[in-house]
Amino acid sequence: MTERTEDFYDRLAGDYHLIFDDWERAVVRQGKILDSLLRQRGLPVPARIFDCACGIGTQALGLAGRGHVVAGSDASVAAITRARAEAAKRGLDVAFTVADMRTLAGLERAAFDAVVCADNALPHLMSAAELRATTGAIAACLKPGGLFLGSIRDYDAALLQRPTAVPPRFLDKGGPHRIIHQIWEWLDEERYRLHLYITLETASGWACRHYVSLYRALSRAALTSALAAAGLAEIAWLMPNESGYYQPIVLARKARADQAV
16 A cells, blocks of 8 residues: 555556546547647647646547647656557557656657646645646646646535545446445545545456555645646636536646737
């Protein structure tokens, strides 16, 4: 059992697809939704897109499948290894590298039309200082006029309700029959320890796998403030009923060269 974020995703990389109803369909569906949202805000086609917390490639593969030139990075070596294999299996040319999203060291600066950070990755940052460092690194990777798109859980609701569990789900597509269950162990007003259980049906019976990581319940106001401090503007939030995506989405734009002060 571990709480280091990269270790959590190293262990989870082989099973990550199992937490989706159907991961293959999710790759296509999420790519279509994110592509549409970015195009509505003037994204060029094809665009250079960077996924700064790509995991096994859910959004990066979907966007590459829509014809964009995509790069992705993640702190988890195992996740990047799997993302590369998934891209090769699909015949997609995606440049995947290992990098910490707090610095994005080695990534091209002012090179991307859009940066994506989805699937609740930003709440792994345990402090306001880490969040500011990350939004600053993201802004540095964007071209003038470039777009940022991120998604997080609805922590505004969670901070009011302080849930201790996410109800179990029984899934039977895209893998063996399985039950996905989460326990939230609140450590203070913002931080909680996530216990993720994947219980799989096997030939010899049911087997439970347990994964643990830390999160910080990140409010929309706190993320908006960090994005603004990084020099991003036109910040707008879309809830799932507005975007069709499964989490709240935030969009923001880096100032164009002719708008710089």
